[in-house]
Amino acid sequence: MKLAEKLWKALDERYDLAPLLAFAKEKAVPRHRHDWMYYFGGLTLFFFMIQVATGILLLLYYRPTAEAAFESVQFIMTRVPFGWLIRSIHSWSANLMIASAFVHMFTVYFAGAYVKPRELTWWTGAALLLLALGFGFSGYLLPWNELAFFATRVGTDMVSKVPLIGHWLLRVLRGGEDVTGATLTRFFGIHVAVLPMISTFLILLHLAFIQRQGMHEPEGEAKLPPRPFFPNFVLREFMVWLVGLAALAALAAFFPWELGTKADPFAPAPAGIKPEWYFLFMFETLKLLPAEVLGIEGEILGLAAFTVGGLFWFLAPLWDRKRARGEKNPFALIVGWGVVLYIASFTALSYLGVFK
Amino acid sequence: MKALVVLGVTLAASSGVAAPPSRVLGIPGKPASDQCTACHQALDEPRLQKPAVLATDDIHYRQGITCAGCHGGDPQAEDPEAAMDPKKGFMGKIPPQKVPEVCGSCHSDASFMLRYAPNIPTDQLAQYRTSKHGLALAKGDTKVATCASCHGAHGVLPASDARSPVYASRIVETCGRCHGDPSLMKPYGISGKEIEDYKQSVHYQALVVKNDLSAPTCNDCHGSHGATPPGISSVSNVCGTCHLTQREAFDSSPHKDAFAAMEQPACEACHSNHKILPPKDEWIGVGEGQVCGTCHSSGDRGAEAAQAIFASLNGTVQRLAAARERVERAERRGMLMDEALVKLEEAHQSLVLARNEVHTVDPQRVAAKTSEAGGAVAKAEKDAEAAEAELRFRHNGFKVSLLVILLTVVALGAKIREIERRS
Numbered sequence: 001m002k003l004a005e006k007l008w009k010a011l012d013e014r015y016d017l018a019p020l021l022a023f024a025k026e027k028a029v030p031r032h033r034h035d036w037m038y039y040f041g042g043l044t045l046f047f048f049m050i051q052v053a054t055g056i057l058l059l060l061y062y063r064p065t066a067e068a069a070f071e072s073v074q075f076i077m078t079r080v081p082f083g084w085l086i087r088s089i090h091s092w093s094a095n096l097m098i099a100s101a102f103v104h105m106f107t108v109y110f111a112g113a114y115v116k117p118r119e120l121t122w123w124t125g126a127a128l129l130l131l132a133l134g135f136g137f138s139g140y141l142l143p144w145n146e147l148a149f150f151a152t153r154v155g156t157d158m159v160s161k162v163p164l165i166g167h168w169l170l171r172v173l174r175g176g177e178d179v180t181g182a183t184l185t186r187f188f189g190i191h192v193a194v195l196p197m198i199s200t201f202l203i204l205l206h207l208a209f210i211q212r213q214g215m216h217e218p219e220g221e222a223k224l225p226p227r228p229f230f231p232n233f234v235l236r237e238f239m240v241w242l243v244g245l246a247a248l249a250a251l252a253a254f255f256p257w258e259l260g261t262k263a264d265p266f267a268p269a270p271a272g273i274k275p276e277w278y279f280l281f282m283f284e285t286l287k288l289l290p291a292e293v294l295g296i297e298g299e300i301l302g303l304a305a306f307t308v309g310g311l312f313w314f315l316a317p318l319w320d321r322k323r324a325r326g327e328k329n330p331f332a333l334i335v336g337w338g339v340v341l342y343i344a345s346f347t348a349l350s351y352l353g354v355f356k
Numbered sequence: 357m358k359a360l361v362v363l364g365v366t367l368a369a370s371s372g373v374a375a376p377p378s379r380v381l382g383i384p385g386k387p388a389s390d391q392c393t394a395c396h397q398a399l400d401e402p403r404l405q406k407p408a409v410l411a412t413d414d415i416h417y418r419q420g421i422t423c424a425g426c427h428g429g430d431p432q433a434e435d436p437e438a439a440m441d442p443k444k445g446f447m448g449k450i451p452p453q454k455v456p457e458v459c460g461s462c463h464s465d466a467s468f469m470l471r472y473a474p475n476i477p478t479d480q481l482a483q484y485r486t487s488k489h490g491l492a493l494a495k496g497d498t499k500v501a502t503c504a505s506c507h508g509a510h511g512v513l514p515a516s517d518a519r520s521p522v523y524a525s526r527i528v529e530t531c532g533r534c535h536g537d538p539s540l541m542k543p544y545g546i547s548g549k550e551i552e553d554y555k556q557s558v559h560y561q562a563l564v565v566k567n568d569l570s571a572p573t574c575n576d577c578h579g580s581h582g583a584t585p586p587g588i589s590s591v592s593n594v595c596g597t598c599h600l601t602q603r604e605a606f607d608s609s610p611h612k613d614a615f616a617a618m619e620q621p622a623c624e625a626c627h628s629n630h631k632i633l634p635p636k637d638e639w640i641g642v643g644e645g646q647v648c649g650t651c652h653s654s655g656d657r658g659a660e661a662a663q664a665i666f667a668s669l670n671g672t673v674q675r676l677a678a679a680r681e682r683v684e685r686a687e688r689r690g691m692l693m694d695e696a697l698v699k700l701e702e703a704h705q706s707l708v709l710a711r712n713e714v715h716t717v718d719p720q721r722v723a724a725k726t727s728e729a730g731g732a733v734a735k736a737e738k739d740a741e742a743a744e745a746e747l748r749f750r751h752n753g754f755k756v757s758l759l760v761i762l763l764t765v766v767a768l769g770a771k772i773r774e775i776e777r778r779s
Contacts, residue, residue: 032516078691079692084690143424232775232776232779235768235772235775236772239768239769242761242764242765243765246762248763249757249758253750258688259690278361326721
């Protein structure tokens with residue numbers, strides 16, 4: 001006890017930490033009927049940290065070339081002690097992170113937390129979700145198995161639909177005309193260097209905004225005395241993380257992520273190629289569109305609609321003036337439930353095999 | 357000079373019919389051009405038009421040999437009278453009994469054939485004369501097969517061409533045109549069921565269904581041009597040309613002399629001749645539907661040996677299947693089972709060798725191979741056991757960690773409640 005006190009004194013003397021401690025003691029989180037939603041941002045962060053930790057461990061053995069990638073993942077899963085666990089956790093945690101990020105986004109949307117003054121928090125959050133999807137897309141190819149290879153071929157092909165620069169973009173993304181070892185190396189670089197760097201920066205910014213402005217309190221909620229951040233909220237958040245960890249452990253142990261068969265660029269594409277679940281609603285929509293609508297290629301129209309829709313969602317803080325004034329906005333609610341219903345139903349129907 | 361060559365060729369030919377004169381032959385490798393096809397293709401009567409249409413795809417025609425090469429006459433004459441002038445050797449339709457001689461006039465002539473296909477055998481006619489077909493034809497039976505019956509008359513294709521009726525996988529249908537017709541075969545004392553039987557055999561499965569051209573069809577056992585049933589004593593020789601190890605095993609067995617003494621065909625006694633079904637271990641024994649029971653009966657030495665052989669094969673099969681199931685289950689659950697799979701393959705190989713040893717009818721020789729298989733299976737089982745232990749460890753580890761996590765959650769919950777009550 002004495003030693004700890006001595007250490008605190010020495011540090012406080014040098015860095016003037018007492019105000020920080022006072023701030024931490026003062027910091028509180030609003031309490032209301034829906035305050036459970038505050039935990040999902042933290043849960044997403046928790047899964048992100050697991051991704052960083054397990055990703056670094058996988059890096060020790062992974063080799064990003066078309067010749068060695070599949071074998072190195074196979075080696076990790078079969079020969080490296082606990083390699084199977086690390087890889088399985090990395091794959092499952094990626095999915096849970098994206099699921100948790102989606103829940104976080106929708107709770108923020110329905111609570112109307114994106115309005116002034118929190119526009120930048122909403123925008124950095126939206127950018128982080130896009131980055132998470134980028135992580136998923138780039139990471140999916142890395143084991144270089146058949147499914148990943150063909151899904152990436154289909155996925156990157158979408159880029160070529162962009163007017164004027166589409167083909168150029170495709171070449172930049174693939175590192176050539178087709179998905180090859182060059183694509184793998186490129187995706188690897190993006191997955192382990194570019195995306196983590198930008199994400200870390202944006203996460204810090206996102207957290208700094210929240211720290212500066214405090215949690216948003218939804219309108220019309222009966223207010224309770226706020227909950228101290230430390231230790232009450234921190235411990236509760238930690239409990240949520242533990243539940244997340246338990247779910248992750250169960251998934252990783254009982255449904256080990258499969259390796260599949262090595263990609264063969266000359267083999268015909270296997271039947272029923274599907275992207276990861278979080279891209280399914282877009283994938284199925286694009287497939288449903290007719291080849292041509294009013295003289296424009298259906299896929300181009302679909303991608304344009306997704307871009308416009310995404311932009312509209314992104315710009316919610318700008319068009320939703322009512323909620324900024326503290327009024328109800330039924331239009332925003334209708335948009336929100338429409339998006340939830342659309343994504344949920346298309347994803348579910350895709351899994352049920354309705355789209356053939 | 358050319359005339360001298362033709363004369364020499366004619367003398368060299370063993371058949372009674374001379375090889376065609378050079379005026380009816382073109383340049384080898386260059387398709388023929390003659391008046392016969394030009395006029396006949398323009399005819400309305402199908403009987404006369406069809407041969408000319410078929411001829412352009414014919415191997416002989418493509419090698420520069422005109423219609424006159426077989427039919428005689430003058431291939432370049434525009435006037436039908438002159439073209440089909442008997443004085444110019446025109447024969448018209450070749451009667452069946454003359455067909456082998458006409459074909460043989462070139463095909464039995466090694467120096468003539470050298471110009472077209474240096475590796476082609478030239479003993480077809482000689483073989484044909486020894487065949488059941490040839491012998492019957494010599495006696496004046498014109499219903500039997502001649503060259504054209506199998507190869508076709510016009511539009512003859514090389515046997516390596518998949519469209520040819522004598523292409524390996526089509527031979528059974530070609531032979532079956534006559535041999536699959538019991539009424540046609542009755543006068544010759546042949547049942548006419550052979551084709552139907554063959555179609556149920558492993559050989560037909562391999563050749564026609566799986567398109568494995570190394571599998572035997574009719575001519576591989578009976579001969580092509582010298583087609584004849586193999587004699588009782590030569591059946592094992594015929595089978596043994598492909599099934600070498602089985603033959604060696606059989607030759608070293610007491611069955612070899614016993615079968616010879618009884619004047620019984622060897623392989624055929626258990627495997628049948630045309631309807632050669634995939635062999636099963638269950639055939640071994642003296643019970644109903646088991647092959648040893650044909651000669652042996654319960655209690656004799658043969659029955660005892662059969663019982664011992666079956667027991668050792670069946671035990672290995674059961675154990676191998678169980679081990680494979682375990683190994684594959686572990687593999688499906690994400691374990692690396694490469695070495696175990698290699699061991700299972702080794703065991704399977706030993707089992708194949710053990711089944712080969714069945715032909716020695718020596719239980720000890722069979723057991724020697726099945727114990728080799730057993731050794732390999734044991735190694736695979738050990739690997740499967742280790743993999744199962746690892747999987748159990750993983751699941752138990754998960755259960756323990758889940759318990760720790762949940763206990764922490766509960767403890768944390770209690771702590772939070774306590775803190776919140778205090779404040």
